[in-house]
Amino acid sequence: MxxxxxxxxxxxxxxxxxxxxxxxxxxxxxxxxxxxxxxxxxxxxxxxxxxxxxxxxxxxxxxxxxxxxxxxxxxxxxxxxxxxxxxxxxxxxxxxxxxxxxxxxxxxxxxxxxxxxxxxxxxxxxxxxxxxxxxxxxxxxxxxxxxxxxxxxxxYQLSRELREDVENFIADTTSFERDAVCRRGGQPGTLSAFAASAAEPIFSDALEALPNALSIDGADAPRRAVCSIAPRRLEDVVEQVEESFSEALLRLIDERDMTDPEVYKRANIDRKLFSKIRSKKGYQPSKPTALALAVALRLNLDETRDLIARAGYALTHANKGDIIVEYFIVRKMWDVMLINETLFAFDQPLIGR
Missing domain, CATH: 3.40.220.10 (Leucine Aminopeptidase, subunit E, domain 1)
Structure with missing residues (x-):
């Protein structure tokens, strides 16, 4: 890495x-x-x-x-x-x-x-x-x-503003999931990983009340702004349903007019690993690698879920690391370095290779 x-x-x-x-x-x-x-x-x-x-x-x-x-x-x-x-x-x-x-x-x-x-x-x-x-x-x-x-x-220390905002997002996300389970007649904490990954992103009044996104430039204090997620078109979903992870990755790179080095460097992975993914249609990357590539491509939450699903993975609200990655994606903070700083501070595995 x-x-x-x-x-x-x-x-x-x-x-x-x-x-x-x-x-x-x-x-x-x-x-x-x-x-x-x-x-x-x-x-x-x-x-x-x-x-x-x-x-x-x-x-x-x-x-x-x-x-x-x-x-x-x-x-x-x-x-x-x-x-x-x-x-x-x-x-x-x-x-x-x-x-x-x-x-x-x-x-x-x-x-x-x-x-x-x-x-x-x-x-x-x-x-x-x-x-x-x-x-x-x-x-x-x-x-x-x-x-x-x-x-x-x-x-090691994150900025106080960033840590508190991430902690609030984690608390609101897990609280939302517990409430959803109870409304369906289950017990808090019983939501399966599959069900959690399929849950709708949180755009309730509670989320809108949270501090907005952190935009950290050098050592400046965070500035905040909330983003929304544009869903994919149904015809695109149908057309792309048979794509492998590698095929979807290359298509997304072309659609965004990006270069391979730009993507793998932003994803914090090395050229050798990226070459394996590119050259092998059925190559299955690790989940940290798949997530890092989604961030490097600046995908929204819906697109991220679709891309990593092609490698057999899901974002789940039962996993604190996944919630932290979601926090940055919904706020359009596509910075693998900053995400990894935050994951490390919360004792979670880093994304990348």
């Missing part, structure tokens, strides 16, 4: 390049810097001393010592000063500098900590958005597997 978010100890990541949140001078700092030097052994500091001083937003590489990586890329993140001192661009530059070194060194994989969020005090939600946007922009033109590594839940 081009970008994945994982909960792990970064010193145990088996990658070509491991990124260190370094001190500007060749001394061992706190947090990630200390942990990496401890795991790598004293040789890492000797190699770091040969590099000399590193400026904010810049990066330099050394060997990796005893770490399970080929190289360590040292970068110096900005200290948070309230947001008006160029911190956002400096932090984005850290990620770009590291990625450029990795690409020039013919690395196939790289692991980052969430830079500047420890002793440098960068707000975690802003740092997360900057990281995923900078990495995502780089991956539009370069093939590289990137891991964003967080050590524990305290190391």
């Amino acid at each position: 081009p970008l994945q978010i994982v909960r792990n100890d970064i010193t145990r990541m088996h990658v070509d390049a491991l990124v260190n949140s370094a001190n500007p001078d060749p001394v061992i700092g706190l947090g990630v810097d200390s942990a990496i030097h401890e795991a790598a052994g004293p040789e890492l500091l000797r190699m770091r001393a040969q590099v000399g001083r590193i400026g904010v937003g810049e990066a330099a590489c050394t060997g990796a010592g005893r770490l399970p990586a080929r190289m360590v890329i040292h970068t110096v993140g900005p200290i948070w000063q309230g947001g008006n001192a160029g911190e956002t661009e400096a932090l984005a530059r850290c990620y770009r500098s590291c990625l450029e070194i990795a690409a020039c060194s013919h690395c196939r994989s790289i692991a980052f900590p969430l830079l500047s969020t420890g002793t440098y005090g960068f707000p975690k939600d802003r740092a997360l958005r900057i990281a995923t946007q900078a990495i995502g922009a780089f991956l539009e033109t370069c093939e590289l597997d990137v891991c964003l590594v967080v050590y524990d839940r305290q190391s």
Whole structure:
């Protein structure tokens, strides 16, 4: 997968390049810097001393010592000063500098900590958005597997507005399903996955009362707007009933005048996997891959359900991850990176490969 978010100890990541949140001078700092030097052994500091001083937003590489990586890329993140001192661009530059070194060194994989969020005090939600946007922009033109590594839940944070809005949507959706079951004479919690997936999307007064969609640009606060879903025409449904997942995918790409690379990069899957889907008419992707492609194609909820059904899957309100994906689709927020940030925060599997 081009970008994945994982909960792990970064010193145990088996990658070509491991990124260190370094001190500007060749001394061992706190947090990630200390942990990496401890795991790598004293040789890492000797190699770091040969590099000399590193400026904010810049990066330099050394060997990796005893770490399970080929190289360590040292970068110096900005200290948070309230947001008006160029911190956002400096932090984005850290990620770009590291990625450029990795690409020039013919690395196939790289692991980052969430830079500047420890002793440098960068707000975690802003740092997360900057990281995923900078990495995502780089991956539009370069093939590289990137891991964003967080050590524990305290190391990772969504914006409060986004988290609360998603929590409200989940609560309203599950409440709607329980009420629907009771109206049919059943018991709450007995709705089958099939019945849940066939349920109508929620456009009740309760949903309209929810805060509108979140449109996050960089570190700005969310802006909100609700969208509607245009149903497909009956004649289109009948004409396309025999299509395989692969055939439907290629048709949708053509209808939207998109290119294959544009779609698989937006879906956060690699070219090799996309080629398999494209070349094999009966290929069945995983559900996370199917959902990511639906998001990359900017499908509405009805179209998404139709596409993933061709691979044998359904969106169900019995699954929190499915509800979260639905939240973003009905609000026209077709951003796989942001969806994955949210899924990770709610301990749900990510979409993509």
